[in-house]
Amino acid sequence: MAALTGGCACGRVRYRLNEAPLFTYACHCTDCQRTTGSAFVIHSTVARQDFEIEGETRSVMLPTDSGAGYDIHFCANCSTYIWCIYHMRSDPVLIIRAGTFDDAAKIKPGAHIFTDSMQPWFRLPEDVPSFQAAFDRNLTWPVESLDKLAGLIARA
Ligand SMILES: [Zn+2]
Ligand SMILES: [Zn+2]
Structure with missing residues (x-):
């Protein structure tokens, strides 16, 4: 895959993302609705080692239902939210907000999650799995991505 770029x-x-995302999903939770000002966010989980970034960013820690919180990183100048890290897991991954990819049309969600708080006018696609709350990645991620993550954790 050619590197994906964004900003x-x-x-x-x-x-710049040097390898394909591990998984991409749409999250309909109320936190994501609020921070995007939209109906849902599209999140691409990527290996931290594949992600290179230039330019000044800032971050803020926000609460999550788990209590662990998460950091959202944004441009220091225009405040576009670019990526985030959840503290509940210590996996060597981060999550790109997929609307910031230059070619966001190449990125398609492989699952819809937290549909319990989905906007009532949104119609879920029939060919994509959806979950009322969080997903089980063992049931949704491609095997190659699970294998890659296992390798990253083993080396971390
Ligand atoms: Zn969410
Ligand atoms: Zn900016």
Whole structure:
């Protein structure tokens, strides 16, 4: 796969993803609705080692239902949210907000989660699995991605 690139709205922050995301999903939880100002977020989970970023960013820690919290990282100039890290898991991954990819149309969610809080007018695609709360990645991620993650954890 050719590297995927992306960045913020003002162009000062640019990133490059050297390998395909491990998995991409749409999250309909109320936290994601609020921080995006939209109906849901599209999140691509990627290996930290595959992610290169240039430009000044800031971050803020926000609460999650688990109590562990998560950090959202955004452009220091225009405040576009670019990626986040959840503290509940210590896996060597981070999550890119997929709307920031230059070619976001190449990224398609492989699952819809937290559909309990989904906006009532949104219609779920029939060919994509959906979950009322979080998903079990062993049931949703491609085997290659599970294998890659296991390797990353073993080496971390
Ligand atoms: Zn910016
Ligand atoms: Zn969410």
